[in-house]
Amino acid sequence: MAMLSTHGLTAHYGQFQALFGVDITLDAGECVAIIGANGAGKTTLLRSLSGVLRNEPQSIRYRGEPIGALPADAVMKRGVAMVPEGRKLFPSLTVEENLLIGAHARRGSGSWTLDAIYNLFPILKERRDNAGTALSGGQQQMVAIGRALMSNPDVLLCDEISLGLAPVVIRDIYKAMPRIREGGAAVIIVEQDIGQALEVADRVYCMMEGRVTLSGTPTDLTREAIHAAYFGAAA
Amino acid sequence: MNWIDTIVQGILLGGLYALFAAGLSLVFGIMRLVNLAHGDLIVLAAYLILLIVSLLGLSPFVAALIALPLMFGLGYVLQKVVLNRVLGEDILPPLLVTFGISVVIQNALLQGASADTRRLPTGDVGVASISLGGINVGILPLLTFGSAVAVILILNHVFYRTALGRSFRATSDDPTTASLMGIRPNAVFAQATGIAMMIVTIAALYLGMRANFDPAVGPARLIYAFEAVIIGGLGSLWGTLAGGVIIGLAQTIGAAINPEWQILSGHIAFLLVLLFKPRGLFPRAFD
Ligand SMILES: Nc1ncnc2c1ncn2[C@@H]1O[C@H](COP(=O)(O)OP(=O)(O)OP(=O)(O)O)[C@@H](O)[C@H]1O
Numbered sequence A: 001m002a003m004l005s006t007h008g009l010t011a012h013y014g015q016f017q018a019l020f021g022v023d024i025t026l027d028a029g030e031c032v033a034i035i036g037a038n039g040a041g042k043t044t045l046l047r048s049l050s051g052v053l054r055n056e057p058q059s060i061r062y063r064g065e066p067i068g069a070l071p072a073d074a075v076m077k078r079g080v081a082m083v084p085e086g087r088k089l090f091p092s093l094t095v096e097e098n099l100l101i102g103a104h105a106r107r108g109s110g111s112w113t114l115d116a117i118y119n120l121f122p123i124l125k126e127r128r129d130n131a132g133t134a135l136s137g138g139q140q141q142m143v144a145i146g147r148a149l150m151s152n153p154d155v156l157l158c159d160e161i162s163l164g165l166a167p168v169v170i171r172d173i174y175k176a177m178p179r180i181r182e183g184g185a186a187v188i189i190v191e192q193d194i195g196q197a198l199e200v201a202d203r204v205y206c207m208m209e210g211r212v213t214l215s216g217t218p219t220d221l222t223r224e225a226i227h228a229a230y231f232g233a234a235a
Numbered sequence B: 001m002n003w004i005d006t007i008v009q010g011i012l013l014g015g016l017y018a019l020f021a022a023g024l025s026l027v028f029g030i031m032r033l034v035n036l037a038h039g040d041l042i043v044l045a046a047y048l049i050l051l052i053v054s055l056l057g058l059s060p061f062v063a064a065l066i067a068l069p070l071m072f073g074l075g076y077v078l079q080k081v082v083l084n085r086v087l088g089e090d091i092l093p094p095l096l097v098t099f100g101i102s103v104v105i106q107n108a109l110l111q112g113a114s115a116d117t118r119r120l121p122t123g124d125v126g127v128a129s130i131s132l133g134g135i136n137v138g139i140l141p142l143l144t145f146g147s148a149v150a151v152i153l154i155l156n157h158v159f160y161r162t163a164l165g166r167s168f169r170a171t172s173d174d175p176t177t178a179s180l181m182g183i184r185p186n187a188v189f190a191q192a193t194g195i196a197m198m199i200v201t202i203a204a205l206y207l208g209m210r211a212n213f214d215p216a217v218g219p220a221r222l223i224y225a226f227e228a229v230i231i232g233g234l235g236s237l238w239g240t241l242a243g244g245v246i247i248g249l250a251q252t253i254g255a256a257i258n259p260e261w262q263i264l265s266g267h268i269a270f271l272l273v274l275l276f277k278p279r280g281l282f283p284r285a286f287d
């Protein structure tokens, strides 16, 4: 049975419907990528999974428990951590405080500690006393990832961690992915960079206009199929 | 007339205003909530201390110690049950609701305690004074100022050096992202208001020992508190102390020139600061 799954998940912003019956699954230790064009509903899906958007209880299940209606803090305490779109560091906290607050609801005695994060991203140790928002975009992204890891999550949700970053920086950040997975977390990454997504993920979902239009392993999926699922059959 | 004496008295009076203001400053800093019932809550706390004093025959200081956890509880519940429901993008609902609470407290006190003026018994402390370099300084004003400095030191420590303060600042920055850290913003707000009500209790202790009070004096305390917060710069606790001192100084200097000018001078000082420093003396870097 999947560790985390959605069942006919819908989402609305007021009158506007952003998700139309999305079904995805994530197994323990797995890395799943979600790709799709701007506005496809990827962020909305992650916001639903993390509890920022509330839903029908049964529309999201985690380790057999319906969590669709739980608030974000309750979902996080069960082991689902999020690296939100746009990093969202706390401006009045230093780099180190941003990391420490990630451990606010720390669970058990997992391997992620402050030292382990500094080991993963050594530059953060040098900048530990800076305001989080004084860092470069790539460094901010490292803080956001480290902050989520500090809770020792079982599921890590990453929303466009490569957005706006230079290719070398993206490589540095994705280099951390194997070690994050060794730490035991299953990962969902949302990526616009399809090449990057196919490279790190065990499975891929492609979304368009609030629906999953394609899914499979990176080797299963042909360029043409992805192109069609991304832009619609007419493209 | 001794100017040094006037200035010392003014600074010490500022301690009282800083105590009125610190709770308001804390709550505003964390949740952008202007609590129009703040002054009435100070008066309510003064009556609570008086009640404990008369029921148990304790000194006001001991009675305030007992009132502290009760007022924390009141603040916690008030935030949880009422204020959290009206916090949001729109700043009007919290203003209306706290204005309503202000009216309710005033009328409840009128019913329960009558309109008679009261005072907390001070015993010897109320009249004692010591001589500092030739100036006679009352023990009570000194205690008030010392308490204000202590409150602000402790609040700053909590705010910048503890996990609780970290969650206060994070929630103040961005409640949604804070909830992704496992923080419950509503619980954080309730704790903050609880702490603010403990400061209110300390303010009430000195208010009640230094001056007469009745159910209607809350709004005037709110105005002093408000002015101190604005002068200091929103969200800065040391600024709030400075704001209190500026109002205290202006009032005593004004009164030294002409006793009728006391209150007016405080308000004029407030307007002057606003004129030249619209964001206050120590505004937060980001907002
Ligand atoms: N707060 C909101 N209010 C109203 N509509 C919204 C809101 N957030 C997103 N939407 C709409 O919901 C749809 C899905 O948005 P979402 O942010 O989930 O897309 P996305 O796949 O993450 O896109 P991107 O790649 O640009 O991040 C879009 O049409 C968007 O305009």
Ligand SMILES: [Mg+2]
Residues within 6 Å of the ligand: A042, A043, A044, A085, A159, A160
């Ligand atoms: Mg998005």
